[in-house]
Amino acid sequence: MIFGDANQLRIRDAELSDAAPVLAMLNELDHETRFMMLEPGERGLDVARFAGWLAELRMRGDCYLVAVQGTQVVGFAQAERGTYRRSRHCAMVVLGLLPSARGQGLGTRLLARIDDWARLSAVTRLELTVMAHNLPAISLYAKRGYAAEGVRRHSLIVDGRPVDELVMAKILPGSAPD
Ligand SMILES: CC(C)(COP(=O)(O)OP(=O)(O)OC[C@H]1O[C@@H](n2cnc3c(N)ncnc32)[C@H](O)[C@@H]1OP(=O)(O)O)[C@@H](O)C(=O)NCCC(=O)NCCS
Numbered sequence: 801m802i803f804g805d806a807n808q809l810r811i812r813d814a815e816l817s818d819a820a821p822v823l824a825m826l827n828e829l830d831h832e833t834r835f836m837m838l839e840p841g842e843r844g845l846d847v848a849r850f851a852g853w854l855a856e857l858r859m860r861g862d863c864y865l866v867a868v869q870g871t872q873v874v875g876f877a878q879a880e881r882g883t884y885r886r887s888r889h890c891a892m893v894v895l896g897l898l899p900s901a902r903g904q905g906l907g908t909r910l911l912a913r914i915d916d917w918a919r920l921s922a923v924t925r926l927e928l929t930v931m932a933h934n935l936p937a938i939s940l941y942a943k944r945g946y947a948a949e950g951v952r953r954h955s956l957i958v959d960g961r962p963v964d965e966l967v968m969a970k971i972l973p974g975s976a977p978d
Contacts, residue, residue: 806870807869807870809868809869809874809901809904810869811865811867811910812865813863813864813865814854816851816854816855816858818873819847819850819851820847821872821873822850822854822866823845823847824873825873825875825898826843826896827840827841827845834958835931835937836896862878862879862880862881863878863880863917863921867906867910869900869901874898874900874901875895875896875901875906875910876895877910878893878894879892879893879914879918879926880892888922888923889923889974890924890926890927891921891923893926893927894928895910902936907937907940908940908943908944911941915944918972922974925971926946926969926970927967928941928969929955929965929966930968931964931966932951932963932964932965933963938968941968942968944970946968947968947970949967949968951965951966951967952966952967
């Protein structure tokens, strides 16, 4: 008998039933790395609230992907569009992977899936911020076509110290404005 590879890394759209494992993964990331926005414990553990946020995101047609290994959620990528007509073509991207899932091309695959979603959603600008010393992430974004647009000086305080962020963005082919 042939079994599928239960440990294979897969990427799929998040379901509402993923809310608890995704929130647990995000909390784990907040503890493990200083490169995400939230401090350890700041995100909270309110699964119902997180599920409600996820439901609204899905209703708006925005994107939330999970990377899954076996039954464990090991990473995510999200893209949220602007809420006004003049900014609907623009989406803010965030992603993160647990350490066990890094260095295997998963970040690359997640960003490729975000590109696919953008093309189907008439999104022509993907943007993000990244701490200026997060070299692995900056390298990944550059490889996926994101260009640095500027520096937000001292935009964050991490462990009591000011940290700069890079603004990076990628323009996808789309209809030109009038
Ligand atoms: C940044 C992150 C998403 C990268 O994901 P990943 O799956 O490990 O990246 P990939 O395996 O797809 O690698 C793609 C490219 O990213 C860069 N990269 C990834 N890990 C790297 C590392 N440890 N050092 C330097 N460059 C690295 C390389 O350019 C790599 O290309 P290569 O394989 O040809 O060298 C992951 O390290 C992560 O989740 N880090 C913690 C959270 C975080 O920083 N999130 C981003 C916040 S803005």
